[in-house]
Amino acid sequence: MNEGTRWLEPDELTAWMSLAGLMFKLPGALDYQLQRDSGLTHFEYLVLAGLSDSPNRSRRMSDLAGFANGSLSRLSHVVKRLERRGFVVRRPDxxxxxxxxxxxxxxxxxxxxxxxxxxxxxxxxxxxxxxTPEQLGQLKVIADQILDKVDPGRPCSESW
Amino acid sequence: MNEGTRWLEPDELTAWMSLAGLMFKLPGALDYQLQRDSGLTHFEYLVLAGLSDSPNRSRRMSDLAGFANGSLSRLSHVVKRLERRGFVVRRPDxxxxxxxxxxxxxxxxxxxxxxxxxxxxxxxxxxxxxxTPEQLGQLKVIADQILDKVDPGRPCSESW
DNA sequence: CCTCAAGACTTGAAGCGTCAACTAATGCGG
DNA sequence: CCGCATTAGTTGACGCTTCAAGTCTTGAGG
Incomplete structure (x- = not known):
């Protein structure tokens, strides 16, 4: 194929394919449980959870969007739906x-x-x-390093 | 809250939040590049890639769906779109x-x-x-172990 | 003050994924 | 061979996310 491209080595490829599998399947599995048992999306859950341990159970939209890893637009739509269900209220600051x-x-x-x-x-x-607990530690480090490349300059677990 | 539930320890929570951030942001970043430069979804890319290194550049739908980590229904819709663009053809076996x-x-x-x-x-x-190469190895092991819980009995990198 | 750019959302349309229902071809038990 | 469950895939409707465009504040410059 193209000469100038550095393709993935076999080890890199298998690791990447495993991660890709994870990215595709884990969200679905978590959404499935939440949807079935509570009629919530994972994202909606994170929104509610993010509000629940904020002072006054309140938070401005931009913060909440960052916390829940979503765009402001996405959050706006979701909060509108949550508001219709009576779980959330919005008011201007x-x-x-x-x-x-x-x-x-x-x-x-x-x-x-x-x-x-x-x-x-x-x-x-x-x-x-x-x-294992050790792997859990490795996972956190790995995920943070990747996230740092994907989205440099994000608050790294400070909102906790 | 609920007494019978075993909540997440701080270490578990931070690791999980990092992984959750990854699940939310990495797909978006990859889709963005592919969409901008080629007008393809990551899933569409995997479908084309899966076909390209199969014998005769051909593969039955179910196999392809498994390879690309998607449902048969999703694949069917996507292949219909790819067929409209002239990238793929379908015929009964x-x-x-x-x-x-x-x-x-x-x-x-x-x-x-x-x-x-x-x-x-x-x-x-x-x-x-x-x-690091070492972390890449850890990542593969970790992702495979999680995938095994999410979707037991899947072909683990055999189609490679 | 007045203007106007920047900030913080909100909205509507369009596209993609999921779910449930449906079609069609096999193959097995009687 | 006939009937029916099974397998493989397709389809349509609906909901959610994204993208681009809109609204409505602020605040800084003149």
Whole structure:
């Protein structure tokens, strides 16, 4: 094929294909559990979870988008749906009218409490239990290094 | 909250959040490059690539779906689009009329050859170059172990 | 003050993926 | 050989994400 391209070595290729498989299948598996048991998307879950441990159960949209790893546009659509379900309310920030603050309602909090155990169990089943503690440590380092290339200058686990 | 649930330890949580970030952002970054430079999805790319190194550049739909980590339904839609673009043709298998065989056309092959270097470069940039060879090995083991929990009984890199 | 660029979202349309329902071809048990 | 369950794939509707374009604030310059 092309001469100037540095193709993947066999080891690189198999590692990459395994990671690609993971990227395709793990989201589906997690979404499936959440959808079936709670009618939530993984992204919606992260939004609710992100609100639930913020001061006042509130957070501005941009922050929340960053936390949940999504675009502002995506968040806006999702929050609109969550608002229709009564789980979240939005209001403009006093002081800066450009900012929208989303707040988790009580029903939203209760719903999250219902949904959480099943989701955590799924994460445990698929990820945590599949790995040794040592591997879990390796995974964090590896994922952070890749993320740093994909999206340089993101807040690296500071919002925790 | 719930008493019976075993929540995630801090170490487990941070590792999981890093992996979750990866799952959300890496697909987007790869799709963005492919879309911009070739008008292909990552999934479409995998389909073309899967055909290109199969005997006769042909493969039955179910195999191809497994290779590309997608459902048969998803593949069917995608192949229909690729067929409209002239990159692939489908015909029923002689011998077993239930089976559909997809074949990469010459234009499809040429197109793949155009698209491949950019995609490989992106994979290198985001994944391979971010890691040491040792980490790459760890990643493969980790990803395979998780995949085994998510989707037990899948062919583990045999189609290579 | 007034203007205008930048910031922070929101919206609508278009495309992709999923799910459930459907078609069509096999092959096995009687 | 006939009937029917099984296998393989296709389709349509619906929901979610993305992208581009829009709105509505702020704040800085003149």
């Amino acid at each position: 006093e002081g800066d009218g450009r900012i929208t603050v989303a707040t988790l309602t009580d029903p939203g909090y209760d719903f999250l409490v219902m949904a959480a155990p099943g989701h955590v169990a799924a994460v445990r089943q698929f990820v945590i239990d599949a790995l | 002689e011998g077993d009329g239930r089976i559909t065989v997809a074949t990469l056309t010459d234009p499809g092959y040429d197109f793949l050859v155009m698209a491949a270097p950019g995609h490989v470069a992106a994979v290198r940039q985001f994944v391979i170059d971010a890691l």
